[in-house]
Amino acid sequence: MAPLTVRNTVDRLDKPSSYATSKQKRRRYRNPDEEEREKSPEVEDKLKDATTLYVGNLSFYTTEEQIHELFSKCGEIKRLVMGLDRFQKTPCGFCFVEYYTHADALDCLKYIGGTKLDERIIRTDLDEGFVEGRQYGRGKSGGQVRDEYRDEFDPGRGGYGRRVQEGYADEYR
Amino acid sequence: MRQPYGKPEEEVTNIAKIVTENYEDEYVRNTFGELVVALISEQPFKIPFVAAVVLFANNDKAEVAQDILTRVANHAQAHLEAGNWRELKLALRFLAFLQGLYNDDGVFPVLEELFNRAVDLQTASSEDVSAALEGSSQSCMLILSQVLGLELVKIILLTIPYVLASSATGLEQKVAELLEKTDIVASTPHTLEPLVDPYSSAEEDQKPMACPSLINILQKQLQNESSNGWQLSCIPRLYKEENTAMAGTEENAESEPKVPSKHSFPTINVPSSVKQGPRTLFPELYFSLFADQDIEVRQAVGSSEDIAKRSKQSVPPTSDVAASLLRDAIVDTINILDYNRNATAKFMIEIDCYWTVGTFVKRATPFDKLKDVPEGRSTWKPEDIIVDAVFSQILQLPAPEHKLIYYHSIITESCKIAPAAVAPSLGRAIRFLYRSLDVMDLELSYRYMDWFAHHLSNFEFRWKWTEWIDDIDQSDLAPRKAFITGALDKEIRLSFAKRIRETLPEVYSVLIPEGKLKDTPDFKFDDDQTPYAQQGREVHKLLRKKAPEEEIQTVLDEIQKLATEQGVEDPLIPSTDAYMTSVCAIGSKSLSHVLSCIERCKERLLAVGPQSEPARRQIISSVVEYWGDHPGVAVNIIDKLLNYTIITPMSVIEWALHDHLNHGRDLSKSYVYEMVATTMFKVTNRVRQVVVMRNDPATPAEQRPLLDQTLTTERQSMRELFAAIEDAVTSVASSANDEMIERFDGEEVEQALIRAWGERWARAWRRKAAVEEAVVGEAVVEAAAAALDAQASAEAGADGNGVDEAQASAEMDQVE
Numbered sequence: 001m002a003p004l005t006v007r008n009t010v011d012r013l014d015k016p017s018s019y020a021t022s023k024q025k026r027r028r029y030r031n032p033d034e035e036e037r038e039k040s041p042e043v044e045d046k047l048k049d050a051t052t053l054y055v056g057n058l059s060f061y062t063t064e065e066q067i068h069e070l071f072s073k074c075g076e077i078k079r080l081v082m083g084l085d086r087f088q089k090t091p092c093g094f095c096f097v098e099y100y101t102h103a104d105a106l107d108c109l110k111y112i113g114g115t116k117l118d119e120r121i122i123r124t125d126l127d128e129g130f131v132e133g134r135q136y137g138r139g140k141s142g143g144q145v146r147d148e149y150r151d152e153f154d155p156g157r158g159g160y161g162r163r164v165q166e167g168y169a170d171e172y173r
Numbered sequence: 174m175r176q177p178y179g180k181p182e183e184e185v186t187n188i189a190k191i192v193t194e195n196y197e198d199e200y201v202r203n204t205f206g207e208l209v210v211a212l213i214s215e216q217p218f219k220i221p222f223v224a225a226v227v228l229f230a231n232n233d234k235a236e237v238a239q240d241i242l243t244r245v246a247n248h249a250q251a252h253l254e255a256g257n258w259r260e261l262k263l264a265l266r267f268l269a270f271l272q273g274l275y276n277d278d279g280v281f282p283v284l285e286e287l288f289n290r291a292v293d294l295q296t297a298s299s300e301d302v303s304a305a306l307e308g309s310s311q312s313c314m315l316i317l318s319q320v321l322g323l324e325l326v327k328i329i330l331l332t333i334p335y336v337l338a339s340s341a342t343g344l345e346q347k348v349a350e351l352l353e354k355t356d357i358v359a360s361t362p363h364t365l366e367p368l369v370d371p372y373s374s375a376e377e378d379q380k381p382m383a384c385p386s387l388i389n390i391l392q393k394q395l396q397n398e399s400s401n402g403w404q405l406s407c408i409p410r411l412y413k414e415e416n417t418a419m420a421g422t423e424e425n426a427e428s429e430p431k432v433p434s435k436h437s438f439p440t441i442n443v444p445s446s447v448k449q450g451p452r453t454l455f456p457e458l459y460f461s462l463f464a465d466q467d468i469e470v471r472q473a474v475g476s477s478e479d480i481a482k483r484s485k486q487s488v489p490p491t492s493d494v495a496a497s498l499l500r501d502a503i504v505d506t507i508n509i510l511d512y513n514r515n516a517t518a519k520f521m522i523e524i525d526c527y528w529t530v531g532t533f534v535k536r537a538t539p540f541d542k543l544k545d546v547p548e549g550r551s552t553w554k555p556e557d558i559i560v561d562a563v564f565s566q567i568l569q570l571p572a573p574e575h576k577l578i579y580y581h582s583i584i585t586e587s588c589k590i591a592p593a594a595v596a597p598s599l600g601r602a603i604r605f606l607y608r609s610l611d612v613m614d615l616e617l618s619y620r621y622m623d624w625f626a627h628h629l630s631n632f633e634f635r636w637k638w639t640e641w642i643d644d645i646d647q648s649d650l651a652p653r654k655a656f657i658t659g660a661l662d663k664e665i666r667l668s669f670a671k672r673i674r675e676t677l678p679e680v681y682s683v684l685i686p687e688g689k690l691k692d693t694p695d696f697k698f699d700d701d702q703t704p705y706a707q708q709g710r711e712v713h714k715l716l717r718k719k720a721p722e723e724e725i726q727t728v729l730d731e732i733q734k735l736a737t738e739q740g741v742e743d744p745l746i747p748s749t750d751a752y753m754t755s756v757c758a759i760g761s762k763s764l765s766h767v768l769s770c771i772e773r774c775k776e777r778l779l780a781v782g783p784q785s786e787p788a789r790r791q792i793i794s795s796v797v798e799y800w801g802d803h804p805g806v807a808v809n810i811i812d813k814l815l816n817y818t819i820i821t822p823m824s825v826i827e828w829a830l831h832d833h834l835n836h837g838r839d840l841s842k843s844y845v846y847e848m849v850a851t852t853m854f855k856v857t858n859r860v861r862q863v864v865v866m867r868n869d870p871a872t873p874a875e876q877r878p879l880l881d882q883t884l885t886t887e888r889q890s891m892r893e894l895f896a897a898i899e900d901a902v903t904s905v906a907s908s909a910n911d912e913m914i915e916r917f918d919g920e921e922v923e924q925a926l927i928r929a930w931g932e933r934w935a936r937a938w939r940r941k942a943a944v945e946e947a948v949v950g951e952a953v954v955e956a957a958a959a960a961l962d963a964q965a966s967a968e969a970g971a972d973g974n975g976v977d978e979a980q981a982s983a984e985m986d987q988v989e
Contacts, residue, residue, distance in 0.1 A: 004251055004260075006211040010516040064763040065806060069666040073578040073627070076812075080765065110512055111578045115585060116631045118668060 059156030075104030189229035235434035246439030256450025273340030276435035294322035359392035518586035537594035626663030659843030688802035753795035804844035830901035905931030
């Protein structure tokens, strides 16, 4: 009997997280001697039942309620963790959304990632699961790293990058 | 393989050439074979093109066609046995398009076998059918088999055009015989059709669109087409017998043109009893926003001119088989490719590349320019056809295949790719739906509103609000006013009140009161006029500083004492109000705040219900009252309270449809529908999950009795909830609600509006109840269980060589 599933004819939008795979790439870049390998099986394995999504490019002003309103269109939300500035404990533009099922999380990648929330195109990635501590930004000044050096003005994410505001990037002006 | 702008004839012959010239290469053979199967299952638009490649390839190498036939037949067989009807339909479409390849009757014997099965399934007597509408689950089962019969006939009817568009000739007689047979099944209206009718409340002539049975119009369209000599002009035909000769001579100019080889039709066995398949089927109607509407409002005087004018429409009329062919292919493409909405949207925008040139008017032709299209040329707007098809899914009853947000995203992406082409069609769709709100099914008007707000949120909330200004002055009970209010609330939830107010004309600001602009709602106990104000503040203060339970209890006791002195019947109500309102206020900063506060207070909240049901419902009242300006937040909190079992589904239903019905008026509020719908979804989803688990072959047999018991209990409470809704809303519909008569005696307009809301609620919830019976009713579950047992015993019987077989088939799969 022929198998019931066929190879997909176009790319899938619910493929394993590009964040996870880029982590792999970064590691390879740092250790060029490390053997060439495709996506590590552990990463694939960790994500195969994942119910959590990392959501990025949010405005600092986007609220839990807004996120809830949009993301619950893909299924009931089990938990929502806002990303916070490590020092100020204010939202810093990302969050984790946890669903009850893996299927809902995949649907979210397919139907919500790349659409707008609060008038910004948001990014979604499958995530291996929230652990305490991950809600904080890892940039020097407490927010997300990407907001440190950004030299274009983004009113939804605190204006210019923090280091830029401090005059770090004077030579580029 | 896709080159939308290239010349398809050349593309197709080139591919055929590459394949035949390299067919010795195993990689080419396998890849081509896999790709053909993948394309016909995933990209229905391409079936005529893929079939043409195979036909051209057959001219040079009979082996290519032979391999493909075997492969596709295996694929079709597997799906036929699994009850995957769409996959079977597409495989048959491909095989039908190759009819010219066969030296026998080709696809016809399979179609006839399918018809025989359909007839077997139609045996349910009409008495059973009417019993089913009264809720007998046994009869529901029979009806469902009938629907499966309809599905089989639909497959037959949708295969016929493609077999006739093939290079084979002289099929008219065979088709006529088949159509004669299907007529009885296709022309009989199905009893369940009213359940899926988006306008079931409207009289026939008041319906914005007739919404005929899909299979019924398909039968008629085919009969029409047969009297037109089977032109089937929209189906692209790239392969013609004379092409063959040319293709042959190109290579060997000297030799005689080869006669292409013929093949026998590959074996496909229709099992004696067919499976329901993974999806519960319901009858399908043909929904359209644009069909059968003249593009010119002016009516011509002469009758012949009249007809000519009428043929000028922006989408195929429901009498034209192209309507069904296009819709079927579009809807399949959308539902199959849900894993890449961008690819789907691209297919939609490029639809004109996949059908005969001239099927559509040029892309992005403005609607008002259609009347200038010269006589005899198509006025079908591709964008209208796409938008029409997507809405047929968003407004599909009981539910479309995927989550609604997927269909939202198709529209969003299409607008991103071709804003100037799609947006105007969308605008006309919005207006059409807006005009028909008063006759639209309640659930569908909610879906429309939800889509509308979500869609605008992706496009800077831009809409021509000025055109609806006249409706602002209407009663809140008017369906259009209710739509506007509900849509604005949804917009605010996705954004914030100040922003939404900026997007509206000044006059709309009355719909966004000051309260909505505030960050935090007022705490009512801050006002000394509020009864128990001082105690309320105290509870709030104690909760905030996480004081010991005893201290809180002291204050609550005080409230109860005061209440008792004032003759309040249930003193637990005011104390619960103070407590829950304080919980809301402390958690007002965000959803996580209120959740952690509820978590902290859950013992006390859980203890309320068992003492007094009215006090339990007070918890709901307090939440809704506190978040009165932001009902979305209230609905959310209530959902979480249900998860904590602090409140029960019945308390939500009774609260919304009994205690706070506001004389029936609140049935017009979208958040009330949302609250009831989310609650009921939780309940029905739970029952469905138990059924899935019950009939999962992987569930150990010893767990079944327990699951059966759970199922019986949960199904019972589900039925009680549906009954409670029905009771409450039918009394509104019939104005039997005592309070209502008292209050609205004389105000006839209002009363009529309220009654209409009652009717809409009643219809929608009656349908939802019937749908659940069709999915989790006793007979349905038992039948599935029996099938499971039969399968298990068959496997046990074949024990011993079962393992080998499994292994063998696994190996075969790998070879495939």
